[in-house]
Amino acid sequence: MKTNLRYKFIFIAAVILVCLYGIIGLPKSKDELIANWHNNIRLGLDLRGGTYLVIQVQQQDAFNAQASSTADSLKEAARKANVPIGEVNVDEAKDLPSARNVAIVVKGVPSTMAGNFRSLVNEQFNEWLLTPQSPTDYRLTMKPTSALALWKNTLELSKNTIDKKINALGLSEATVQQRREDADSELLVQMPGVDDPARVKQIIQTAGVLELYEVKGGPFASREEALAQNGGVLPIGTKLIGQPPSGQPGAKGGGVYLVARTPVVRGTDIRDSKAETGQMPGSWSTGFVLSQDAARRFADFTGSHIGTPLAIVLDGKVLQAPSIKNQISDQGVIEGQPSQEEAQDLALNLKAGSLPASVKYEQENTVGPSLGADSIRQGFIAGIAGVLAVIVVMLVYYKKSGINATLALVLNAIILVACLSYFDAVLTLPGIAGIILTIGMAVDSNVLIFERIREELRAGKAVIPAVDSGFAKAFLTIIDTHITTVVSCAILFLFGSGPVKGFAVTLVIGLVANVFTAIFVSKAIFDWELSRPKPVAELSI
């Protein structure tokens, strides 16, 4: 064997070993081999079963909230700076596309104070752009840079919160990611093994904002009644909270309360929360622990307000309003949860915190485990049947050279699977289709080469020059066809999504492997055959 050729074979052997290691590792037993295989070849949701959700974050909520809190501080700031203003309203964004257009409308600024008002806005509210509408009226819109920052922040915060909620459910394999570069308000949640997403959806959607308020009056049957009882005007520093009791049997809490405007404890003050068994046998409650800072505040408050009722408000609904019996520092409990599951879900939501904006489910896809198992089996059978048919035809048509092609084909498959494992790519159904197509392309390369060699032989060339020039001539064609397909795969990968992307990835890997096996490996095998001491006068092709 020539040295050159020896190096080639050493290289090929190294590639095979690296690939096999990538697929099955270094197994010591059959069980370990199977376990390694399962670890390395990751199956997509469509094959192993599971659910994915596409969630649209309703950015307008975050923008509206930002505008309304800015409007409040603007009023406050104007009061402090002695700039009289008439009314401040928020022109809310109605839907997602118009989120960035949210505006604060300020009316009735005396024209003599225009300069003061302008500098007030520029100094303290520099995220907003001031446009005069008339000598006394103004419109504030968000500056593009601030709007972009808020947009990104809302998406990131939503992503993290959803991630926390899902992980708290024990779905450790679940992932949350932005669906596409250009879909900047859409999140893709993938949950392998989950075939009933109803509970997950419920938990994601529940905001889980817990607030504790000092109760100043109530409960009342309705807002109107509450107003009437207070002489039509709410006392300063208070607000109404809660909904009229629903009247449904078993409904939690309810009732409208008059409470202090600022809560004693906010959702962000909660450090930990978990489900606990309640005082009554079989009942459940959710306990929570406050952060250090909040605990100090809460201890001060409860110490000085013994006997005062405290409203426990979850997502704007008053759950209970028990009276403070003694000083509490960092722990609290919400009693009367109907089941362990609900107590756990509430704990989970309290811990994960609230979403900065509401969410809408754009797409939901569940594949049951039995369908996934069927797909794997069918894909496998189809693949084996296809490969066998190809091998038989190649052996009949090209005789001994068909063995060459078969070896190249098998090696191609091994490299492809190994690359999927090394790149941590996920094997999906379209991916299997891509593999089957790769087999087709691999066959094409071999056919091109063999037909060329036959042509050269017919033209009267000796065996060795015929093989050499067959490979050389086919090389150009193979490069052109492969690059064209790689170009289209690149487009699919860049602009496609989901299944299309998976298909493109497997096909590209397959094509690259194919150039290696068809041109390099197959040529080396031919060279080896032709370099044996007895010169070959005839080629079995």
Next chain:
Amino acid sequence: MEIFKQTNYDFIGKKWPFIILSLILTAAGLVSLWVKGGPKYGIDFTGGAFMDVNFIKRPSAEAIRAALRQKISGEIEVQEISGTQEVFIQTGARDDKALQIARGDMIDTLKTAFNPSDSAQKLDLNLSGQAAIADRLRDPLTQAGAGLAEDQLQTLSKAITAFRDTSSAHSGLILSLDDLSSVPSVTPKILNVIKQECLAGNFAIRSAETVGPKIGADLRQQAVNVVLIALGAMLVYIAFRFEWIYGVAAVIAVFHDTIITIGLFSLFNKQIDLTVIAALLTLVGYSMNDTIVTFDRIRENLKLQVRGSFTSIVNLSINQTLSRTVLTSGLTFLTAVSLLLFGGQVLNGFSFALVIGIMIGTYSSIFVASPILIFWHNLADGRGQQGRGPAPAGRSSVSDKGVKAAKPVKTAK
């Protein structure tokens, strides 16, 4: 073994019957598309709800539709999958809110219509996940004196779902609760508790999907864009490697294949969903591959200054690559057919597109792409200048045939 030995068929001379066939296929497809108001898109592209339901014994499609009709307004399509007890249920695009509840609605309606009447109180093992089964059995097992530790309980529910999903006769369905006695961790005592708390309903949900109308429209637009950009990119690459007219001819041929395939989907009333788009893209790649092999040979023959008119060189090139074309197409066709036969329902649309596309893609290289080259060549050459002589070498010389060749070439008369 060799089938084609140095053939010399006059493909280009016989191009007309094939071009006419192409035109008929295209027209039939377009008419069908026009009559049916565009392609029949899957819910990936239109929005809506889809459910793959596997029954123990399938009720008639009409009964299923009638049951669903009570709860769900709008179009309901129920398709029976031959050779199985499965049905595909699909409802059209509706507003977002209705879609959110569509899935629960569909399952509830099917339960009421096709499950035994006592099913409301019991847990349907065929519709429940591992966690739900464990939760349901935890307390009753303890009460029956067969209480299990938490990890044993999880193992039990895992064994039950594994039995249902992999080893049962109907995949995904437990036919009768008594069958569970073959599961190792199910003792007679446990089985009694299971029978008291659970039932095996008549159907299981194999897969379910809901797509909002907005994301559907978005995906459709994206798919069209992807195809067009991919075509454009390939045109540029071929124009760079050959000449721009080669790129144009290849892209027209590929476009022709795509249109005919989409037309045939419409004629056969098949749905176009995301997987079919993947198949169409494969076809584009495949047909392009085939065309490039032929073009590559034409380029080579022109460089070698083979004698004869441009038409005869094209014909010679097609003949030279014929053996490869037939063999490759045949083998790829075999893999596609094996996909269609064994690949199952999920891949049906995909493999159908491939099987059709491979046939059309192969013949379009010969009868669409090559004639366009010749047509353009003759046009650029002017009338009556069908002169004989070696074609010039070089990339820039195909269309002007040496008259204004970059490198002067001796003409041999």
